Amino acid sequence: MNQDDQKPIRIVIADDHAILRESLASLLASQPDLSVVGQATDGREALDMVQQYHPDVLLLDLFMPRSDGFEVLRTLDRAGSRVASVVLTGSESELDYVQVVKLGARGLVLKTDGPEKLFAAIRGVASGELAFSSNLANQVLTAMSDETRGPAHALARLSEREHEIAQYVSRGMTNKGIAEVLKISENTVKRHLQSIFTKTGARDRLELAVLALNQVSRAA
Numbered sequence: 001m002n003q004d005d006q007k008p009i010r011i012v013i014a015d016d017h018a019i020l021r022e023s024l025a026s027l028l029a030s031q032p033d034l035s036v037v038g039q040a041t042d043g044r045e046a047l048d049m050v051q052q053y054h055p056d057v058l059l060l061d062l063f064m065p066r067s068d069g070f071e072v073l074r075t076l077d078r079a080g081s082r083v084a085s086v087v088l089t090g091s092e093s094e095l096d097y098v099q100v101v102k103l104g105a106r107g108l109v110l111k112t113d114g115p116e117k118l119f120a121a122i123r124g125v126a127s128g129e130l131a132f133s134s135n136l137a138n139q140v141l142t143a144m145s146d147e148t149r150g151p152a153h154a155l156a157r158l159s160e161r162e163h164e165i166a167q168y169v170s171r172g173m174t175n176k177g178i179a180e181v182l183k184i185s186e187n188t189v190k191r192h193l194q195s196i197f198t199k200t201g202a203r204d205r206l207e208l209a210v211l212a213l214n215q216v217s218r219a220a
Helices: 016-030 044-055 067-079 092-102 117-126 135-149 160-170 176-184 184-199 206-219
Strands: 009-014 034-040 057-060 083-088 107-110
Touching: 009 016, 009 044, 016 034, 016 117, 034 044, 034 160, 044 057, 044 067, 057 067, 057 117, 057 160, 067 083, 067 092, 083 092, 083 117, 092 107, 092 135, 107 117, 135 206, 160 176, 160 184, 176 184, 184 206
Parallel strands: 009 034, 009 057, 057 083, 083 107
Antiparallel strands: none
16 A cells, blocks of 8 residues: 555644644645644643544643643553654753653654654654654663563563564664564564564563663673
């Protein structure tokens, strides 16, 4: 199926600055595979719209009135909502970055980044991948690995190929990148990942990456 035949990625934007919010909506509308289904002016509206529209992606500002981005992520995590969230922020605090990922964000784009980076992040998280810079990914994974005490046997049931793919995921590689390195199709990588998630209990790539890093640290 080519991209034109696929349903567009449905997005809710949450940002309290009207000009930026409207500009983002227009920018995203310029992409045929992206569709803005809701615009929220604060955290509470964002939560309401997630419940109402069930978007594929929530594009979230961190600092908003009436429940900020941190609280939105915290609430979604507590509710078990798996909406893919991309944080769009002007913050330069690495502590903020690590915190939002730990709360469930799967992508982070700075307001100083270009449109293509935003488009790529939205498409990436919508397909189940992570969208962070390599430096941020390393910071976050290390911090989470240090704090997490997952069972030592979590990866024991994986095949040799599945172990290999888990380690590539821990390095932040995409399905396409893994497929190219292993000389297999992306669909084969996806099938392996589904098996890995089932065997380990990891809910997504981030949790799998943390488990893989924990295994490496135990072996060191």
